Amino acid sequence: MKVRAAVCAGLEEPWKVEEVDVDPPAAHEIKVQMAYAGMCHSDEHLRTGDMGAAPEVLEMIGVSSMYPVVGGHEGSGIVTEVGPEVQHVAVGDHVATAFIPACGVCHWCASGRQYLCDLGMTTLAGPMISDGQWRYHLDGQPLNRMTQLGTFADEMVVNEASVVKIDPHVSLRAAALISCGISTGFGSVVDRAKVKPGETVVVVGCGGVGSGAIQGARIAGARIIVAVDLLPFKVERAKAIGATHGAASMEEAALMLPELTEGRMADAVVLTPGVLTGDLIAPAMTLASKDGRVVTTAIAPSSQLDVKLNLFGFAMFNQSLLGTVFGSCSPRVQIPNLLRLYQAGILDVDGLVTREYSLDQVQNGYDDLAAGTNIRGVVKFDV
Numbered sequence: 533m534k535v536r537a538a539v540c541a542g543l544e545e546p547w548k549v550e551e552v553d554v555d556p557p558a559a560h561e562i563k564v565q566m567a568y569a570g571m572c573h574s575d576e577h578l579r580t581g582d583m584g585a586a587p588e589v590l591e592m593i594g595v596s597s598m599y600p601v602v603g604g605h606e607g608s609g610i611v612t613e614v615g616p617e618v619q620h621v622a623v624g625d626h627v628a629t630a631f632i633p634a635c636g637v638c639h640w641c642a643s644g645r646q647y648l649c650d651l652g653m654t655t656l657a658g659p660m661i662s663d664g665q666w667r668y669h670l671d672g673q674p675l676n677r678m679t680q681l682g683t684f685a686d687e688m689v690v691n692e693a694s695v696v697k698i699d700p701h702v703s704l705r706a707a708a709l710i711s712c713g714i715s716t717g718f719g720s721v722v723d724r725a726k727v728k729p730g731e732t733v734v735v736v737g738c739g740g741v742g743s744g745a746i747q748g749a750r751i752a753g754a755r756i757i758v759a760v761d762l763l764p765f766k767v768e769r770a771k772a773i774g775a776t777h778g779a780a781s782m783e784e785a786a787l788m789l790p791e792l793t794e795g796r797m798a799d800a801v802v803l804t805p806g807v808l809t810g811d812l813i814a815p816a817m818t819l820a821s822k823d824g825r826v827v828t829t830a831i832a833p834s835s836q837l838d839v840k841l842n843l844f845g846f847a848m849f850n851q852s853l854l855g856t857v858f859g860s861c862s863p864r865v866q867i868p869n870l871l872r873l874y875q876a877g878i879l880d881v882d883g884l885v886t887r888e889y890s891l892d893q894v895q896n897g898y899d900d901l902a903a904g905t906n907i908r909g910v911v912k913f914d915v
């Protein structure tokens with residue numbers, strides 16, 4: 533079948549809608565009519581080359597480049613067709629996407645850590661998980677899809693491991709935003725930093741992911757939540773969803789924290805800027821208290837190898853520096869859980885959507901993100 537999809541043809545090339553060829557779902561695969569796709573910063577990392585499969589991986593899967601690639605990994609939609617042996621979803625089910633597929637049976641899934649599923653190694657590029665065949669083509673050539681998904685398309689054919697069934701009565705737009713950014717931010721605070729009532733949390737970068745982190749801190753019962761962003765409008769938005777204080781930089785936050793915390797500093801610091809660089813680690817560590825946890829959620833270009841860390845202070849203050857993927861929580865648990873918090877009016881999702889775009893406007897959405905005017909842009913499809 534022919535599907536309209538936003539494709540990036542090469543490094544720094546804009547997202548452009550193309551007619552791509554997609555084969556019907558094979559065993560363990562489903563077809564999904566997209567309803568909404570969120571515009572996470574990670575797709576921008578794909579376009580700029582910050583994020584990509586290693587050359588040896590590309591060689592193994594038989595392509596010379598990450599490009600062309602269908603973008604998009606935040607999303608929600610309705611299942612319209614199922615291939616043979618599909619077990620978890622049926623035609624008509626509402627689903628949210630999971631950018632790390634979860635097989636359910638590998639060591640990591642079986643031990644409750646679906647976010648580390650061994651299928652994750654297939655996500656950056658390559659053919660279908662199910663049988664190693666390419667189901668997507670552009671002009672006869674194999675076509676990659678962002679994280680085995682490609683939500684910037686009217687329809688998707690994906691492995692059932694890449695979707696999470698959701699309540700059909702819940703907003704599909706909220707589900708799209710929760711499918712990556714909000715879950716990742718929320719989990720960074722709640723599941724990774726394990727913030728407890730009364731603690732102090734600093735969130736650096738108040739976009740889609742940071743907005744999930746701030747609300748995770750509020751719902752976990754943090755007493756002080758400092759929102760740090762270069763843009764005043766994002767700091768103000770962060771205050772509307774739970775931040776108790778705002779700052780324009782980590783240096784400014786460092787000056788505020790002693791008075792706010794009786795000199796103890798922050799129990800948890802979560803780094804969610806658009807791009808992570810090594811030079812952000814040292815100032816983040818200075819914001820952290822004794823026994824403080826610093827969580828790096830944002831993605832850094834793979835060229836970032838150097839970090840300055842005062843190893844004496846790190847050990848003597850008993851601090852932790854933690855990475856996280858998907859906020860260290862399992863999509864099949866976290867996405868339905870956060871949707872219930874949304875339905876109960878505890879988690880704000882609608883207030884984070886700055887603008888809805890059509891599929892043809894994906895690049896406009898990323899231009900707006902770069903211009904600093906979007907908390908989250910969302911692609912709306914005709915369902």
Ligand SMILES: NC(=O)c1ccc[n+]([C@@H]2O[C@H](COP(=O)([O-])OP(=O)(O)OC[C@H]3O[C@@H](n4cnc5c(N)ncnc54)[C@H](O)[C@@H]3O)[C@@H](O)[C@H]2O)c1
Pocket residue numbers: 571572573574575577712713716736737738739740741742760761762763766780781782804805806807808828829830831832856857858859901904907
């Ligand atoms: N670890 C994961 O599993 C995971 C999942 C999703 C997204 N991410 C990553 O998280 C990061 C955030 O994503 P997003 O979609 O929220 O991005 P975004 O662009 O919507 O938001 C980033 C915010 O950071 C601010 N910012 C940039 N530099 C800053 C600095 N030095 N200090 C303070 N604020 C700064 C920007 O003004 C912006 O408001 C990205 O790197 C994304 O790829 C990681």
Ligand SMILES: [Zn+2]
Pocket residue numbers: 572573574605606712713
């Ligand atoms: Zn994302």
Ligand SMILES: [Zn+2]
Pocket residue numbers: 634635636637638639640641642646648649650651
């Ligand atoms: Zn697994």
